[in-house]
Amino acid sequence: MEWQTFIEHQPFLEHVPPGLRKATECRKAVAGEMLFRVGNPVRSLFCVATGEVQLVRHDLRGTKIILQRSRGGFIAEASLGSKAYHCDGVVSETGMLLCFPLAAFRAALEEDAPFRNVWMGLLAREVRKLRAQCERLSLNGAAERVIHYIESEGIHDAITLNQSRKAWASELGLSHEVLYRTLKRLGEQGLLRIDGSRISLVRESNDGDGAREPTASKQRT
């Protein structure tokens, strides 16, 4: 498969300098495969062209916690700065992978200013995204988390889910049952419009129709 194909999906790949491109391996990754495990030395940086890769950790009782979910874009960018991985990297959906050798990647950052700036921009974006997720997780209330998610991850107050609702629930730090119930309730209250995997926020215009709760909080039957 050609770089040109990938660039269409991931515009930032356009900035990868020729030297690094030649050193990059491009391969298929099958669902279930482990890219790396906790403690493994960092040898490559991975970019998910298609499919999905997750950064996961397991707590004491074996519960899986998803730390990052990448569908297009880098996975474990921060591993560039450390010797060994802090999490497991598992392929959750079959797709194509770009494997950048660590040394070549570092060299490219050193030599190529535009590429470097794109990279620093990606890191900064990741930081902001993570801060938003922390903010979301510190909200106590299922409805508030759902709405916060749509507001911060969506475009024009609407999202198209690219994962199952069950997986979304765990990203929101909720049990899947509560997420289902919350979506239903918000839908019935007219605060949310749900068409399959398309979910959008309905902003109340605050004029007519006085039979509504003040805002997305403390909804009761």
Next chain:
Amino acid sequence: MEWQTFIEHQPFLEHVPPGLRKATECRKAVAGEMLFRVGNPVRSLFCVATGEVQLVRHDLRGTKIILQRSRGGFIAEASLGSKAYHCDGVVSETGMLLCFPLAAFRAALEEDAPFRNVWMGLLAREVRKLRAQCERLSLNGAAERVIHYIESEGIHDAITLNQSRKAWASELGLSHEVLYRTLKRLGEQGLLRIDGSRISLVRESNDGDGAREPTASKQRT
């Protein structure tokens, strides 16, 4: 005040190139002061030499959410990559501040390779730290969050709190009452040793003393 003084507290400042040093303003920041507000254009990068600065946001009902808390080190590093601030920056404890003009900072990154590498290392560290916090917040159980905090933020399973417990509670996504009770309970169970602001984890050696719960989970009276 002199750079040499700051470098003792923040070793990475040693790598700030001379050109950038000359352009940097150094001033006192008084508790309560707002460094910037949501939407303000980014003009400087701030480094907290002493005192404390917080990155905060407010939800719909005015509840304060702390997104970052910096005591020594940069605050809002990710703002380097965006036009405007996404949060408010408030001084929570009086101290000294280094204000790097944005343009000069960018230029230094461009020209000075060692400085740039230190900076990218800081960004990567921030990403890992934020991932750890997300992991922590997605644990459901006060005791588990406390223990996770000590394990990931502490040194040798021990931390010295540099903030009030009330503030810690909000960082953990808990009400302060629950944190107090949880600490007390864990202390009584011998899982935690608490000396004022010094809190350390007691690892059970799993040999003698059979009167203990399996691990840090599901503690009951």
Next chain:
DNA sequence: CGTACTTTTGAATCGCATCAAATCTGGTGG
């Protein structure tokens, strides 16, 4: 010495997690 804030404990309530079970879905192989 007084004020503001943190720390601490108590009691009541609410919402989420959990267990259970039924239905629906997409995909596989016969």
Next chain:
DNA sequence: CCACCAGATTTGATGCGATTCAAAAGTACG
């Protein structure tokens, strides 16, 4: 094409733990 299976979706019932409201005691600071 259909039977079948695994996983996702949906709904119900229950208990626990966190939030919340309340109030008292401790502590820092001017």
